[in-house]
Amino acid sequence: MNIQTPAPQALTFADYKSDLKPVWCPGCGDFSVLSAITKALATLQLPREDVALVSGIGCSSRIPAYTSVYGFHSVHGRALPVATGLKSARPDLTVLVAGGDGDGFSIGGNHFLHACRRNVDLTYIVMDNSVYGMTKGQASPTTEGDWTGSKLTPEGPGVAEFQPLEIALSAGANYIARGFSGKPNELTKLICDAVEHPGFSLIHVLSPCVTFRPEQREYKTMVHDGFGGAAFDEGTPDRREAFRRLMDDDGYSCGVLFKGNTPAFKPQTDAPRTIEEIQGDFIL
Amino acid sequence: MALNSVSLALTGSGGAGVMTSGQVLVDAAAKAGWYGLMARSLGPQIRGGESAALLRLSPEPVQSMDDCYDLMLAVDWGNIERFASEIPLTSKSIIVTDPAQGEVPEIMRRNNPIIVEIPLKEIAKSVEGGRINMVALGLVAKVIGLPEDYCIEVLSKALAKKGPEALEKSIAGMRAGAEYADKLTGVPTLDAPRTDHGERWSITGNEATGLGALRGGVRFVAAYPITPATEVLEYMAPNLPKLGGALVQAEDELASINMAIGGSFGGVPSLTATSGPGLALMTESIGLSVASETPVVIINVQRGGPSTGIPTKSEQVDLNIAINGLHGDAPHLVTAPTSIADSLFTAQWTVYLSEAMQAPAIVLTDQAMGQARAIIDKPADLAFVGQRRKPELVSGAVEDGYQRYAVTNDGVSPMAIPGMKGGEYTADGLEHSPRGTPSTQAQHHQEQLDKRERKLKTFDYGDHWADIEGDGEIAIITWGSVTEQVREAIDRIAETKGLTVKLIALRLLSPALPEKMTEALKGVKKALIVEQSHSKQYTLMLKAHYDLPPVYDTLHRPGPLAIRPHEIVTALDALVAKS
Ligand SMILES: Cc1ncc(C[n+]2csc(CCOP(=O)(O)OP(=O)(O)O)c2C)c(N)n1
Numbered sequence A: 001m002n003i004q005t006p007a008p009q010a011l012t013f014a015d016y017k018s019d020l021k022p023v024w025c026p027g028c029g030d031f032s033v034l035s036a037i038t039k040a041l042a043t044l045q046l047p048r049e050d051v052a053l054v055s056g057i058g059c060s061s062r063i064p065a066y067t068s069v070y071g072f073h074s075v076h077g078r079a080l081p082v083a084t085g086l087k088s089a090r091p092d093l094t095v096l097v098a099g100g101d102g103d104g105f106s107i108g109g110n111h112f113l114h115a116c117r118r119n120v121d122l123t124y125i126v127m128d129n130s131v132y133g134m135t136k137g138q139a140s141p142t143t144e145g146d147w148t149g150s151k152l153t154p155e156g157p158g159v160a161e162f163q164p165l166e167i168a169l170s171a172g173a174n175y176i177a178r179g180f181s182g183k184p185n186e187l188t189k190l191i192c193d194a195v196e197h198p199g200f201s202l203i204h205v206l207s208p209c210v211t212f213r214p215e216q217r218e219y220k221t222m223v224h225d226g227f228g229g230a231a232f233d234e235g236t237p238d239r240r241e242a243f244r245r246l247m248d249d250d251g252y253s254c255g256v257l258f259k260g261n262t263p264a265f266k267p268q269t270d271a272p273r274t275i276e277e278i279q280g281d282f283i284l
Numbered sequence B: 001m002a003l004n005s006v007s008l009a010l011t012g013s014g015g016a017g018v019m020t021s022g023q024v025l026v027d028a029a030a031k032a033g034w035y036g037l038m039a040r041s042l043g044p045q046i047r048g049g050e051s052a053a054l055l056r057l058s059p060e061p062v063q064s065m066d067d068c069y070d071l072m073l074a075v076d077w078g079n080i081e082r083f084a085s086e087i088p089l090t091s092k093s094i095i096v097t098d099p100a101q102g103e104v105p106e107i108m109r110r111n112n113p114i115i116v117e118i119p120l121k122e123i124a125k126s127v128e129g130g131r132i133n134m135v136a137l138g139l140v141a142k143v144i145g146l147p148e149d150y151c152i153e154v155l156s157k158a159l160a161k162k163g164p165e166a167l168e169k170s171i172a173g174m175r176a177g178a179e180y181a182d183k184l185t186g187v188p189t190l191d192a193p194r195t196d197h198g199e200r201w202s203i204t205g206n207e208a209t210g211l212g213a214l215r216g217g218v219r220f221v222a223a224y225p226i227t228p229a230t231e232v233l234e235y236m237a238p239n240l241p242k243l244g245g246a247l248v249q250a251e252d253e254l255a256s257i258n259m260a261i262g263g264s265f266g267g268v269p270s271l272t273a274t275s276g277p278g279l280a281l282m283t284e285s286i287g288l289s290v291a292s293e294t295p296v297v298i299i300n301v302q303r304g305g306p307s308t309g310i311p312t313k314s315e316q317v318d319l320n321i322a323i324n325g326l327h328g329d330a331p332h333l334v335t336a337p338t339s340i341a342d343s344l345f346t347a348q349w350t351v352y353l354s355e356a357m358q359a360p361a362i363v364l365t366d367q368a369m370g371q372a373r374a375i376i377d378k379p380a381d382l383a384f385v386g387q388r389r390k391p392e393l394v395s396g397a398v399e400d401g402y403q404r405y406a407v408t409n410d411g412v413s414p415m416a417i418p419g420m421k422g423g424e425y426t427a428d429g430l431e432h433s434p435r436g437t438p439s440t441q442a443q444h445h446q447e448q449l450d451k452r453e454r455k456l457k458t459f460d461y462g463d464h465w466a467d468i469e470g471d472g473e474i475a476i477i478t479w480g481s482v483t484e485q486v487r488e489a490i491d492r493i494a495e496t497k498g499l500t501v502k503l504i505a506l507r508l509l510s511p512a513l514p515e516k517m518t519e520a521l522k523g524v525k526k527a528l529i530v531e532q533s534h535s536k537q538y539t540l541m542l543k544a545h546y547d548l549p550p551v552y553d554t555l556h557r558p559g560p561l562a563i564r565p566h567e568i569v570t571a572l573d574a575l576v577a578k579s
């Protein structure tokens, strides 16, 4: 067996962390997501300067500054467009996107649809806590319709939950998985897998908000491996099968759901010309 | 000398092909050595419907329309009321009408133009495969003294794919039309064109804007289609890949501005183009560009507003939102070209400014200059190419202790680009310390606000902040596409009244440069402000930032009708009479 020993100058996960102390509440699930991201980068040994992590606004969206790669903490809901522009202009970079369920599925919902169908080579990590943490506990698109924990919707939002995986599959995402922040090693594997898979990858992460949804601490007793009876890493390339597995999903299945074969979107390229040649089009 | 020119309006319902006739006329006139301008007026329907090709030809450069039309040729009169007001006529104007199309509508007869009946349809029928628009082309070309050969040269290129037969039929149609030229007398003739001229270009304002951006270094564009900005994108889309760049069609303007910011964060000069409604959607993220100091250029081709307004017509009404539309204290750049040709210069210069100062820049062009085509002299090569200040590399890496938002004397901080080892930082819309760490400290906020203001205020804009022409105790202060009409009015006043009037047309609308304006207004006792806005947006902006002369008037009104040179002359007369 050929066991690869890391080169002496290999980067460890700690090398991908910055020296900033996160603003998160003690026990917040996002801490483990940060660990998983840095571990994945260390596993892949990606040079820090060639990686960018883009986010929107929310507790979870604070994540870029806690890493030591290039980061962009943009505005609420627009992480995916910023990342799409960056990857389109700089295809040589590895671009990760991270944020919350409100950021990605509510204010950024339209971008989510179009990022799935555009299939730019991005890895999108959504830390879903079914609540708006940063604005202190309002219902998000993935909040249960009968959740009465917010003053804004005292009777509960009364709206059916948004289904990120179903939407992603319908809209054309090329890689779809779910992880749990309480299992950072499994999450690390998913992130590595998603980064290496071409096109748009969604990793839906159950990441408890211990402050506004303390009952989410129980996620650890509810999560289980694999979708629709398949093993954790047994993603299917077949959309019909993926939909079937999703219909059996209780919301706590973790692992790879779908691994498609659609080539990643790349903006058009052409034979090089100079500005002088291009200007020639206007000469009479 | 009064500008020797001829103004023509060719109208007809969709399918009549008047746009083709117009296009061939301008191109042929250009080949003959004349200058020209062609605007299109389209009805509200998406396709077909009535349309008008509005032309002005001259031996001298022309980039704006005259007061009225010398010749109007109507292939038919369907729905003419929709743009009758855009075709002002006088008692000297000639209307060519086909008796088969019925009476000339009352609305066109108001100023008693000379009406000449020519059976266009019948003439077309008399030729095998003859088309009315070719008959019209031949007739008009002959009347204005444009040699047939130039039209044939243009047509043979345009019809190359359709084969020699199509060309022959067109020529036959043209010649049949030309035979009726004797029936039209009194159309101004054009002086002979100069034959020794240099290279000339045929270009629209929107194309010039796109080319200027490419010349300035833009290599990434993200945008969502909107009238009248789409042609900027349609021009750039096939040309960007040839220069190693890319264009992405976004899902909306919220996406397009943020994609452009993302591309720019990657070190690639980036741009988006839109019109009022899209600019309104983008404003939150223009603030992100300010705070994160990620340069981006927004081309905003103004149209009638508010809301969906009048999408196909011009107005200068996005000045307020462009300058004041951002939340927070958000210094940024706003520029505007002063003519179709200047769209190239201004776009290129603006890319350069935005990159040099790491700030968002909004370029305000408008429908009138964006969608009009002009024949211009070859534009000068310009030295303005976007150059971003980057941190220095020491043995392949940025030195330890790099601070992305370092407080510098000129306010510009070196910007690391992904791929630069050791320069890793997080760009942030949250207020931050010089290192980029989110901060709520008063000192950091003050420092960064000062820095972002300072970099714009202390930059050396040279002479390009405004077009300043002529001298005198009276000045006209204007901006945007209206500037060309002002130039023409100033020439007329000089000729007819011997009065010299100074022109001040701002190219840099924000930040304001009060010292430069004071210098420009030295010795000026009265000023006329000219703008196309119902609420005087430009006048109010000038009042807020500059010391205007004690006596000033504003000539202002909304679109969709262009402000004509004679209106400016009249307004100036009134100002002169004021004590
Ligand atoms: C345009 C805009 N609207 C509203 C807000 C306020 N806001 C900040 S974060 C947030 C929701 C965050 O929820 P989520 O994305 O789920 O992230 P979490 O904080 O739960 O990690 C809202 C509404 C904002 N910053 N910008």
Ligand code: SF4
Pocket: A023, A024, A025, A027, A028, A029, A030, A059, A060, A129, A133, A134, A208, A209, A210, A211, A212
């Ligand atoms: S409020 Fe919730 S999501 Fe935000 S940091 Fe605290 S625990 Fe995490």
